[in-house]
Amino acid sequence: QVHLMQSGAELKKPGASVKVSCKASGYIFSDYYIHWVRQAPGQGLEWVGWINPRSGGTKFAQKFQGRVNMTRDTSITTVYMELRGLTSEDTAVYYCTRDVVNVVVEPATFAHWGQGTLVAASS
């Protein structure tokens, strides 16, 4: 079955960077987009961006452009999200999620979710 295993919680100083990993298993890694979605404490859901594991192509929400990067390592079926210039407003649980559709079409929505990684930015 599809499984997404994320790295552990991170505590960072404001201005620092964080890199969160998401190891995928149970399906053909290169066949499905991986998205990142975050949720601030007590708040709703916010899309950060996606990566096409086959091509390495990415797309980010406008508010994160210039500050986020997503990469993948196909040899270990793992994707990474790096967020730079952290502020207290970036404190949130970050989820990796696998799309419901194959990479041959436009990404659609979020079918399978990792357990989440808490990223806290505090001095």
Next chain:
Amino acid sequence: EIVLTQSPATLSLSPGERATLSCRVSPSVNSYVAWFQQKPGQAPRLLIYDASSRATGIPARFSGVGSGAEFTLTISSLEPEDFAVYYCQQRSNWPPYNYIFGQGTKLQI
């Protein structure tokens, strides 16, 4: 920018009752609306995609309808495990490109 407005914000019902949750999309873009369930301390779970297609493993008591600007999630007969927060979501290809979520409906006993 697209805005998804969910109503009601909170819905109080009892097990066995029917729940109807609404999601209004403005401006209307397409019919690719999805619905998610989230319980405290857990990741969201996909229930419905493309407005009316049930995700794998989702019970038949969950159904979705709608097109254009109005979408509805119905739970035909509430089970105790259905009490949670529900979010609708849509992808926007209009500038800015984004995947937008509604603010959520809390379904409580």
